[in-house]
Amino acid sequence: MAENVYIIDLAFGTWQNQVWFCDMEQDNDADRRWTDAKQSLEDVGDHCSNANEFFNEAVKHFKKFGFIRIQR
Numbered sequence: 558m559a560e561n562v563y564i565i566d567l568a569f570g571t572w573q574n575q576v577w578f579c580d581m582e583q584d585n586d587a588d589r590r591w592t593d594a595k596q597s598l599e600d601v602g603d604h605c606s607n608a609n610e611f612f613n614e615a616v617k618h619f620k621k622f623g624f625i626r627i628q629r
Contacts, residue, residue: 578619578626
């Protein structure tokens with residue numbers, strides 16, 4: 558089974574990291590859900606106090622939209 562892979566460059570202050578996700582749902586709405594998740598990601602960073610917290614909250618945020626983090 559082919560997996561759809563989505564990549565985003567997260568940044569918080571001077572910290573940056575490229576993070577890979579795959580679609581858990583594997584439906585035709587994945588691209589729309591990915592776009593929605595990226596557009597609302599800024600709200601996640603607004604309440605974070607450091608890069609580690611932002612990273613963890615961002616992973617949770619994308620999971621709510623049906624994407625899980627994968628190691629690459």
